Amino acid sequence: MNQYDLVVVGSGPAGRRGAIQAAKLGKKVLVVEQGKRVGGVSVHTGTIPSKTLRETALNLTGWRERGFYGRAYRVKQEISADDLRRRLLITLDHEVEVLEHQFARNRVHNVRGKASFLDPQRLEIIKDDGERIEVTATSILLAVGTKPFRPDYIPFDHKAILDSDELLEITDLPRSMVVIGAGVIGIEYATIFSALDTAVTVIDPKSTMLDFIDKEIVEDFTYQLRDRNMKLMLGQKADKVEKLPDGKCSVTLDNGRVINCEMVLFAAGRMGATDTLNLAAAGLEADSRGRLSVNPETFQTTVPNIYAAGDVVGFPSLASTSMEQGRIAARVAVGVIAKEPPKYFPYGIYAVPEISTCGLTEEEVKERGIPYECGIARFRETSRGHIMGLDSGLLKMIFSLKTRRLLGVHIVGEGATELVHIGQAVLNLKGTVEYFVENTFNYPTLAEAYKIAGLDASNRMGEPK
Numbered sequence: 001m002n003q004y005d006l007v008v009v010g011s012g013p014a015g016r017r018g019a020i021q022a023a024k025l026g027k028k029v030l031v032v033e034q035g036k037r038v039g040g041v042s043v044h045t046g047t048i049p050s051k052t053l054r055e056t057a058l059n060l061t062g063w064r065e066r067g068f069y070g071r072a073y074r075v076k077q078e079i080s081a082d083d084l085r086r087r088l089l090i091t092l093d094h095e096v097e098v099l100e101h102q103f104a105r106n107r108v109h110n111v112r113g114k115a116s117f118l119d120p121q122r123l124e125i126i127k128d129d130g131e132r133i134e135v136t137a138t139s140i141l142l143a144v145g146t147k148p149f150r151p152d153y154i155p156f157d158h159k160a161i162l163d164s165d166e167l168l169e170i171t172d173l174p175r176s177m178v179v180i181g182a183g184v185i186g187i188e189y190a191t192i193f194s195a196l197d198t199a200v201t202v203i204d205p206k207s208t209m210l211d212f213i214d215k216e217i218v219e220d221f222t223y224q225l226r227d228r229n230m231k232l233m234l235g236q237k238a239d240k241v242e243k244l245p246d247g248k249c250s251v252t253l254d255n256g257r258v259i260n261c262e263m264v265l266f267a268a269g270r271m272g273a274t275d276t277l278n279l280a281a282a283g284l285e286a287d288s289r290g291r292l293s294v295n296p297e298t299f300q301t302t303v304p305n306i307y308a309a310g311d312v313v314g315f316p317s318l319a320s321t322s323m324e325q326g327r328i329a330a331r332v333a334v335g336v337i338a339k340e341p342p343k344y345f346p347y348g349i350y351a352v353p354e355i356s357t358c359g360l361t362e363e364e365v366k367e368r369g370i371p372y373e374c375g376i377a378r379f380r381e382t383s384r385g386h387i388m389g390l391d392s393g394l395l396k397m398i399f400s401l402k403t404r405r406l407l408g409v410h411i412v413g414e415g416a417t418e419l420v421h422i423g424q425a426v427l428n429l430k431g432t433v434e435y436f437v438e439n440t441f442n443y444p445t446l447a448e449a450y451k452i453a454g455l456d457a458s459n460r461m462g463e464p465k
């Protein structure tokens with residue numbers, strides 16, 4: 001009875017997609033999830049909660065209307081942590097329900113408990129009530145994701161000094177906050193809280209941030225953050241974090257500066273959740289950050305019947321890419337051909353403002369020695385931008401001078417994470433600047449920025465030969 005074609009450990013995006021794919025191919029599948037409900041980090045502490053928080057913050061503050069009504073405009077004067085949580089709980093319930101229904105519909109078995117290896121084909125599962133079960137699987141997909149990195153020198157107290165999982169449980173909105181770590185998670189939360197009128201300081205030992213994003217986009221983004229008084233203390237390290245007797249926190253930097261604040265968010269990295277899997281029993285080993293290495297095309301680990309997908313295999317660590325990885329891994333695991341995904345996938349940073357990007361950055365194009373030209377459009381040049389009262393927002397496209405093909409699209413501003421898909425389609429279909437020049441776009445839309453940027457690039461590039 002406890003024999004499965006595929007056992008999936010973890011029910012986040014990679015596990016969920018992998019399990020459903022194998023079930024649709026007629027396989028007997030079990031998902032093991034140690035959390036209280038299915039969905040993984042993505043549903044409970046990562047993607048969905050942070051994006052719901054962002055949406056609630058933007059709606060309640062009236063952020064999107066401030067271009068017209070001024071910076072003092074608010075939809076709700078006093079916003080509480082309860083206001084934020086209410087929408088979060090409704091969204092999460094809905095996500096979990098959809099997922100449970102998907103599992104039931106596709107006859108995917110699932111069990112709540114912690115899985116660890118007995119050998120490469122056998123897992124032990126300890127359920128919440130202490131019951132122990134053993135399952136055997138032809139193939140195993142490890143989709144265990146990550147957990148926040150919590151170094152010993154940070155005195156986490158679950159109240160004022162928090163990691164990004166705990167941030168979702170706060171009962172009061174802080175008036176001031178220090179965010180340690182200028183990575184994607186740190187920057188998303190820093191800008192969301194800044195939109196809620198929290199005075200935010202971001203600290204990172206690196207002197208630059210979001211290095212994988214086109215530099216011009218990061219410069220525009222940084223300007224916008226500074227313009228609204230967010231403090232970016234880059235190239236400076238937080239040496240000590242303390243809780244003061246009055247309940248406040250203090251952060252001491254390596255240059256001796258001290259910053260006092262009501263809350264500290266430590267968001268400097270995550271670790272692969274492999275420490276409790278007893279990997280040695282399966283002949284596997286994780287790296288120093290708990291990550292597993294896999295064949296990037298098949299997601300097979302060094303043990304042939306064991307696959308790993310999602311954040312546990314490292315970059316890009318996105319829910320979107322994890323789903324695809326899980327699906328491919330499951331297909332290979334049950335012996336069905338899996339096509340390689342298209343070369344370029346979008347990266348979305350749901351900060352305020354949003355950033356989204358697909359393809360090569362200008363820095364990468366230069367590094368590869370490709371002759372290129374750029375086209376730029378500002379959202380305030382579009383009629384839709386005027387209607388929306390936008391005074392910021394930038395879309396940049398990079399084209400090859402030789403082939404006229406689109407090489408990269410980079411956007412900062414309202415709707416960036418949706419708009420990027422137009423560029424992604426053209427990029428993966430190997431389209432040229434002519435696509436943007438010759439096609440008609442709905443008017444008035446922000447997508448018209450593609451037309452404007454296409455014309456800008458084409459004017460500089462001259463007529464096609």
Ligand SMILES: Cc1cc2nc3c(=O)[nH]c(=O)nc-3n(C[C@H](O)[C@H](O)[C@H](O)COP(=O)(O)OP(=O)(O)OC[C@H]3O[C@@H](n4cnc5c(N)ncnc54)[C@H](O)[C@@H]3O)c2cc1C
Nearest residue numbers: 010012013014034040041042046115145310311317318319
């Ligand atoms: C704050 C934050 C914001 C994010 N925002 C975005 C975003 O906007 N867009 C985006 O694409 N991505 C975003 N991400 C990343 C996204 O959440 C992850 O890429 C995604 O959740 C990874 O999916 P996964 O399937 O690898 O595992 P996870 O979602 O991490 O799920 C792994 C599951 O495995 C379970 N598990 C672990 N070990 C065991 C065990 N031994 N036994 C049983 N179960 C186990 C865990 O309980 C967990 O439920 C964000 C992440 C964070 C933290």
